[in-house]
Structures are given as C-alpha cells and as structure tokens.
Amino acid sequence: MQVLLLVCSVILMAVVFWDAFITVFSTHGAGPLTRWWTGGVWRLLLMIHHRRPIHRVLSMAGPVMLLAVVCVWYALLATGWVMFFCSGDALVVDNLTQEPANIEKIIYFVGTTLAGVGYGDLVPGRFPWTLWSNFAAFTSTVLLTTSLSYLLPIVAASLERMYLAQRIFGIGKTVPEFIVESWQGRSSGALDQYLLSLSAEVDRHAHKHLAYPILQYFHSADWKQSPGKAMLMFADAIFLISCGAAESARPPRPFIKLVNASIDNYAQLATAQAMLPGHIDSVNTEALRLDTLRKMDIPVVDEAEFDLALRSYAKRRGKLVALCEQDGWR
Incomplete structure (x- = not known):
C-alpha cells in the first residue's frame, strides 16, 4: 500500500508538471489535463446556453477558468505531496513530542510547506525526508510563479x-x-x-x-x-x-x-x-x-x-x- 501511494504520488506530480509545461511553454495548445477539464466545462455551458442564452455567464467563464487552471494545478500538486508523505511511517512528526502525524496533520504540513510558511510545529521525521520537504516547497514556487506569469x-x-x-x-x-x-x-x-x-x-x-x-x-x-x-x-x-x-x-x-x-x-x-x-x-x-x-x-x-x-x-x-x-x- 505504501509503495502504491509513493508511485501514484510521483505519477500525479509528473502529470501536473507536464500539463503545466505544455500549456505554458508549448505552442501546440493546452496540456491534455487542462484541455480535458476546461473543454468539458465549456461544453456544459454551451449546452445550457443553446437552450437559454447566458451570455453574461459565458463572458465570466474565461477569466474564472483561467484562475481555476492555476488552482487545479496547485491542488493536484498538494495531493501528490500528501500521498508522498503518507507513503511511509513517521515521515512527518510532531516537533515537540516526535509522534507520527496522522493524515489530517500531514495535509496541514503539506499546505504550510507548499505555501512557504513552515510554522515548525510539524517537521519531516528524518533524513532524507527533510530534503524532500525542501523540494516540495521548491516545486510549489516554480509552479505558481510560472502559472501566475502566464495570466x-x-x-x-x-x-x-x-x-x-x-x-x-x-x-x-x-x-x-x-x-x-x-x-x-x-x-x-x-x-x-x-x-x-x-x-x-x-x-x-x-x-x-x-x-x-x-x-x-x-x-x-x-x-x-x-x-x-x-x-x-x-x-x-x-x-x-x-x-x-x-x-x-x-x-x-x-x-x-x-x-x-x-x-x-x-x-x-x-x-x-x-x-x-x-x-x-x-x-x-x-x-x-x-x-x-x-x-x-x-x-x-x-x-x-x-x-x-x-x-x-x-x-x-x-x-x-x-x-x-x-x-x-x-
């Protein structure tokens, strides 16, 4: 189970960065993930629009989906890191008691790490997980900086x-x-x-x-x-x-x-x-x-x-x- 979580987390984060790379840097259109969900949302809106015109709603769909693309990338990246830190025992511990963090605390730890806050109440258990937490913060910075400059x-x-x-x-x-x-x-x-x-x-x-x-x-x-x-x-x-x-x-x-x-x-x-x-x-x-x-x-x-x-x-x-x-x- 732990190995499966690790593999899934790596695949998920790779898909996110590949999709972001194709969308932002490629001249061949959106990445497969972004194209799939944005296209689905737009088709749904057009189905409603053809029954009853909703031009004002459609005029807001583009800006909303543009922001949603960044949010989806960030949410999937955070999900991938949560799965990563759940793939082993005591990868994240309480800084005072050294007790292993449960799933709720791991989600909190990943959120503060990706945001660059790092309150210090939860920390990686041991080396090399300390390096991986730094790498997590780095991936978040790269993804958000790249995507926001795209807006x-x-x-x-x-x-x-x-x-x-x-x-x-x-x-x-x-x-x-x-x-x-x-x-x-x-x-x-x-x-x-x-x-x-x-x-x-x-x-x-x-x-x-x-x-x-x-x-x-x-x-x-x-x-x-x-x-x-x-x-x-x-x-x-x-x-x-x-x-x-x-x-x-x-x-x-x-x-x-x-x-x-x-x-x-x-x-x-x-x-x-x-x-x-x-x-x-x-x-x-x-x-x-x-x-x-x-x-x-x-x-x-x-x-x-x-x-x-x-x-x-x-x-x-x-x-x-x-x-x-x-x-x-x-």
Whole structure:
C-alpha cells in the first residue's frame, strides 16, 4: 500500500508538471489535463446556453477558468505531496513530542510547506525526508510563479481579440454594408489599404490561439466584439469581392492573396484547439449570392464560375461558422 501511494504520488506530480509545461511553454495548445477539464466545462455551458442564452455567464467563464487552471494545478500538486508523505511511517512528526502525524496533520504540513510558511510545529521525521520537504516547497514556487506569469498575457490577448473584432465591424456590421463602406469600385479603394493592416493583425491573433489555448473561452456578451462573428463576416465579404466581382472590378490580386492567406491561417490555427461541431463540412452558403453585388452595381462573374468558387470556399466557411458556435454565437 505504501509503495502504491509513493508511485501514484510521483505519477500525479509528473502529470501536473507536464500539463503545466505544455500549456505554458508549448505552442501546440493546452496540456491534455487542462484541455480535458476546461473543454468539458465549456461544453456544459454551451449546452445550457443553446437552450437559454447566458451570455453574461459565458463572458465570466474565461477569466474564472483561467484562475481555476492555476488552482487545479496547485491542488493536484498538494495531493501528490500528501500521498508522498503518507507513503511511509513517521515521515512527518510532531516537533515537540516526535509522534507520527496522522493524515489530517500531514495535509496541514503539506499546505504550510507548499505555501512557504513552515510554522515548525510539524517537521519531516528524518533524513532524507527533510530534503524532500525542501523540494516540495521548491516545486510549489516554480509552479505558481510560472502559472501566475502566464495570466497577464492572456488577459492582454483577450482584449486584442475584442479590438480586432471592433476594427472589422467598424467598417460594416454586415457583408453588404462592409462592401459598400470599404469598396469604391476601383483598385485604389479604401479596402485595399485596410486589408494590409488587418491581415497582419489577423495573423498575430491566430498564432495566439496556439500560445494561449484558453483564449477560446473568453466570450464577449456583445456580438460586435466577437472575433468569430467578425472573421466570418470579413471572410464572406472578401469572398464575394474576390470571386463574385468581375475581374475588372476586383481589388488587386496581391491584396486578395494576402488576406485570404490570413483568413486561412486563422481558420486553421484557431480551430486546432477548438471543440468544433461535426457539421463544418455541410455549412449553409445560401447567404452568399451574386445579387448582393448586383444591387451595388458591381459587375459580376458567370453563375457557374461563382458556384465553383463557392464550393471551394464552403470548407473554410464551415470552420469559421463552427468557431462562431463554439464562441456561443449562432
């Protein structure tokens, strides 16, 4: 039994540090433990949200889960050390009477040790357990310092998400409005210059989803600050302009190539850690029609050519629609 406790404690603490290392230092998303429980909580919230909207609750879920990640790591680390000091006889003793500590006192001893307080009423029984108690305090310091330094960049990144959405929706709230407000019907239109700055910002935002996977749980109660909805509208507008407008009425190819690459990058990286529904390949594209451009007196391509481009665009749009749903927006 004592050997089993020792082995379990070592495995548990190794899992905690591996999960923290992957989450904080890796650019491949969250660790398996963090991804499992945060994803489960978010799925549960979305199930409730789809029955009855709870945007305010969802907007608090991201910050709460961010703090909970640190608390879960610390709690599991403490559990591992409690199991470790319970794996032998008299590993922790009363400093005055030298009597072995029971389970309640060991929990108290581990708590004071990991917190760096060390009141001295309970101490390790003998060498080498004195060294292990020092190592326990060291592991706690490393874990808490690393994880707490991880919090502030995520908060800053969540604000950048809202800023990106506001920049896109600042031009127009819908696809027709976006095209009308930004496109002047010639290659030197305002949209050309706007694409350059937005493309770089979209790329930065996409890569932060890998560095900070918990960003996907930062929900805004205002749809005008939702990056998922903004990117979907932005991508639809660019698709209509680049594939629906006639060659003479399209923006220059380098601009379109650049912004499409940024949108593809966003769709790929943002969905790498997201919990996407299974219908992303059968997304509805009824809203994308050449009549939208005809009403603006923009010359359009042949219907057959547009339908071919639309089938190619459907897969990318499916990912963007799924990101909207994963963010709590239909």
